[in-house]
Amino acid sequence: MAAFMHSAPCWVDVQLPDLEAGKRFYGELFGWTFRAGEDVERGGHCVDALSGGKLVAALAAKQDGRMPTAWGIYFATDDIAATVARIRQAGGQVITEPVRVGSAGVLAQAADPGGAVFGLWQAGDRSGFHKQNEPGSFCWTEVYTRQKDRVDAFYEQVFGFRGTDLGAAGRGGSGRGEPGTGGSGTTEAGTDAPGPAGSGTGEPRTGKPRTSKPGTGESETPESETPGSGPVESGIGGSGADVPGVDFRMWSPAGTEPGPDTAIGGRSVITDAFPAEMPSYFLTYFAVADCDAAAETGIHLGGRVSVAPFDIPYGRMAVLHDNQGAEFAVLQPPVSR
Structure with missing residues (x-):
């Protein structure tokens, strides 16, 4: 069975107060269809998105x-026991x-x-999602934290990540808005993880295409965003200029050469x-064909x-909240010329 590289993102899910409302929102936004998850036997509280x-x-x-x-x-x-x-x-x-x-x-x-x-x-039987880096599927994740030194060391020790710091080099450009109030997404065991329903195998993952990486550091503040309303409010916007204070690290899996081409x-x-009450959290990105239309x-x-x-070196992105408050980002890869 084809499998994901150890430590690679392999699954995403969302916890919602109203499952049917969530299906309507994401079904129209991303064109997803749905099938019952394994949890249907306990009352139909989970669905797979395709x-x-x-x-x-x-x-x-x-x-x-x-x-x-x-x-x-x-x-x-x-080896989940060893990772724990x-x-x-x-x-x-x-x-x-x-x-x-x-x-x-x-x-x-x-x-x-x-x-x-x-x-x-x-x-x-299930490795995770069967599609990524294409419209309507996962393409990137990043964690927002106040304790960067402890967190960097943590992920390096737990997953073997190798870091590439981009702020000092003046590279990248991801702009962020205000974080969601719910943090990163705690889930109930067995209700919505990669194994709730069905089976199948995914493709091996060894890093994501550079064209779909929101990447790194910060971008110029969108006109609609007030400076100071989110964790990052100014930056390089892909200009290549050094920007004091920008601090972004990309992670590449163990066994790969760290850098944009292997970052996950x-x-x-x-x-x-x-x-101070603003929690640390992960932000999930989904690829879309048209960022403006998705917004x-x-x-x-x-x-x-x-x-x-707004535009970044890796395409065009926006940060949204769904109709129940869950936060996520969308990314439109750049057009090849």
């Missing part, structure tokens, strides 16, 4: 109102101990030393300019745009 017939994500109805309405990211592991042990050794917190999801695989959830929540997935995610910093559609469907579409 793009062009390929598995891309899951939507789950929150079973506890205290849980955040948010997207969650999962990283592949070939490393999380504890590196100063992280295990939220959900490894639990088997039928024959699909095994999941766990944890938080890094800064509090950002993420999931682990050890594949059984990134780390940015929430500064002291923002309220307009999101508003039409009852969502909102927190960062209006």
Whole structure:
């Protein structure tokens, strides 16, 4: 069975108060279709999302109102027990101990030393999503934190990530708006991870195409965004100029040459300019064919745009909230010339 490279992002899901409303929103926004997840046997609280017939994500109805309405990211592991042990050794917190999801695989959830929540997935019959870096599917993730030194060391120790710091070189450009209030997306065990329904294999992943990487550091503030309203409010915009204070690290899997061509995610910093109660969190990006159209559609469907579409070196992006408050980003890769 083809599998994801160890430590590569392999799955995304979202916890929502109203599952049917979520299906309507994402079905129209991304053209997703849906099928019942394995959890249907316990009341139909989870659905798989498909793009062009390929598995891309899951939507789950929150079973506890205290849980955040948010997207969650999962990283592949070939030994979930060993990874959980490393999380504890590196100063992280295990939220959900490894639990088997039928024959699909095994999941766990944890938080890094800064509090950002993420999931682990050890594949059984299901490796994760079957499509990425194409319109309607996952294309990038990055964590926002205040404790960059502890968090960098944590991910290097747990996953073997190798970092590339871009701020000092004046490269990149990802602009961000205000973070969501729900953090990074805690999920219930067995309800919406890569194994809730079906089976199948994904393609091997060794890094994402450079054309679909939002990359790094910051970009000029969109006109619709007030400086100071998000973790990053100014930056390089792909100009190549050095910008003091920009701090972004790209992560490449162990065994690869670190850099943009192998990066699978990134780390940015929430500064002291923002309220202390603002949580650390992961932001999930989805590829789209038309960023501006996606933003307009999101508003039409009852969502909102927190960062209006703007250009970065890796395409054109925007940050949205769905009609129930879950935050995510969309990225339109640049047109080849």
